[in-house]
Amino acid sequence: MSDTAPIEHPRWLTGGDFTEAEEPVRLFAAWFAEAARAEPINPDAMTLATIGADGSPNARMVLLKGFDERGFVFYTNLDSVKGHELAAVPKAALTFYWKSLQRQVRVRGSVEPVAAEEADAYFATRARMAQIGAWASKQSAALESRLAFEKAVARYTAKFAIGAVPRPPHWSGYRVVPYEIEFWHERPFRLHDRITFTRAAPTAPWSKSRLYP
Numbered sequence: 001m002s003d004t005a006p007i008e009h010p011r012w013l014t015g016g017d018f019t020e021a022e023e024p025v026r027l028f029a030a031w032f033a034e035a036a037r038a039e040p041i042n043p044d045a046m047t048l049a050t051i052g053a054d055g056s057p058n059a060r061m062v063l064l065k066g067f068d069e070r071g072f073v074f075y076t077n078l079d080s081v082k083g084h085e086l087a088a089v090p091k092a093a094l095t096f097y098w099k100s101l102q103r104q105v106r107v108r109g110s111v112e113p114v115a116a117e118e119a120d121a122y123f124a125t126r127a128r129m130a131q132i133g134a135w136a137s138k139q140s141a142a143l144e145s146r147l148a149f150e151k152a153v154a155r156y157t158a159k160f161a162i163g164a165v166p167r168p169p170h171w172s173g174y175r176v177v178p179y180e181i182e183f184w185h186e187r188p189f190r191l192h193d194r195i196t197f198t199r200a201a202p203t204a205p206w207s208k209s210r211l212y213p
């Protein structure tokens with residue numbers, strides 16, 4: 001007989017109504033785990049929306065590389081368009097859509113750089129060719145030809161022929177520290193379920209409300 005108490009899963013996590021969840025990070029973790037099983041390609045893909053220095057919006061896909069109570073982490077080239085936009089206005093919105101589950105999650109938050117050690121640790125897990133690509137790509141700058149990029153890849157492949165590839169100084173991660181996380185689940189006849197969690201500060205408790213679809 002086991003002497004450890006059985007793990008108590010809340011009802012919303014075991015097939016019950018997700019709108020009963022009282023905290024968003026555990027709910028996100030449950031949905032993300034289901035998405036990982038349901039979506040054959042890139043369940044970790046999310047739209048990242050940023051604001052340009054002139055106030056105009058911009059959006060593109062990136063991959064979620066970590067999340068916890070502190071926020072949602074992605075990696076990129078700091079000299080890219082998004083990198084410059086986030087340097088000017090450190091705020092972002094993320095949107096996940098898992099088609100197979102008919103679920104959407106929206107996140108809004110402030111953005112901060114991840115610690116150098118955290119970025120180093122993630123960079124070390126990337127395939128060697130992806131590490132070399134991070135050195136060779138001047139992400140978002142004009143590229144005269146595919147050949148020019150291939151030459152840059154060849155140059156860095158030769159440069160880092162031996163030993164570990166270090167993380168480029170222009171490549172790191174950002175953490176979106178959420179103040180709002182919304183969960184949406186499709187229901188018949190567009191009578192969808194929608195709940196949103198908001199908090200006044202990263203240390204403040206979450207408060208939940210249900211929204212009209």
Ligand SMILES: Cc1cc2nc3c(=O)[nH]c(=O)nc-3n(C[C@H](O)[C@H](O)[C@H](O)COP(=O)(O)O)c2cc1C
Binds near residue numbers: 058063075077
């Ligand atoms: C599914 C998918 C995942 C992507 N993941 C990333 C990523 O994690 N980091 C990244 O810098 N670009 C990623 N990209 C490329 C970006 O969408 C974008 O083209 C690139 O980052 C340049 O964006 P920017 O010019 O706005 O900075 C991804 C694209 C797709 C379609």
